[in-house]
Ligand SMILES: Nc1nc2c(ncn2[C@@H]2O[C@H](COP(=O)(O)OP(=O)(O)O)[C@@H](O)[C@H]2O)c(=O)[nH]1
């Protein structure tokens with residue numbers, strides 16, 4: 463079996479959507495009713511994907527802003543402790559280390575869904591490409607009677623974001639938890655393979671790419687940024 467690779471996964475989303483419960487279900491297979499929303503923690507877990515071992519380092523971020531007061535707050539979120547502060551935003555220090563992102567909302571909160579756009583925009587801006595391994599997760603799907611975001615709407619929006627995959631999960635009943643992480647892991651493997659192919663093509667043309675100042679990811683990032691600018695830039699049509 464091939465060597466284990468380490469991929470960093472960042473779990474993002476508003477406070478109270480179930481990021482910690484989801485992570486605990488995946489990593490430890492346990493349901494924990496209540497987490498301290500201010501705690502940010504990371505975990506490791508190895509999973510087999512298509513005959514390869516992938517080591518995941520999962521950062522469970524501390525988004526502590528609960529659902530806005532303008533919408534009804536489900537009982538499952540009211541139990542959470544301290545006064546809300548700010549929604550977690552990816553920053554230069556967390557986003558570059560993330561190879562893949564889970565953008566989590568609660569199907570019982572429209573606001574938590576609406577917040578994902580800004581998170582996604584920030585990730586794309588910092589990464590310099592919209593080709594980032596990512597999965598949209600609608601958690602708490604066991605609370606069907608409190609649903610505020612339809613599956614069709616969440617799916618349509620996710621699809622319009624570069625065909626980002628959408629899953630509905632329940633951390634409580636462990637529905638689709640493994641599937642979400644497996645999908646993200648496959649995307650990260652694919653991105654890595656694409657990066658290797660690009661580097662091999664570069665080396666075939668320019669010779670071995672070494673040196674301390676230019677890492678493979680740096681070069682690849684520049685390539686992706688350049689390509690994106692060209693794609694979005696004004697087109698010159700020769701008649
Ligand atoms: N019914 C239900 N409640 C959930 C689910 N996931 C999390 N919760 C509850 O939602 C609250 C917030 O969960 P937590 O993981 O701390 O949210 P975080 O702030 O995003 O990390 C807790 O009271 C959990 O018990 C779920 O899938 N179904």
Ligand SMILES: [Mg+2]
Pocket residue numbers: 481482483497498499500501522523524525
């Ligand atoms: Mg949490």
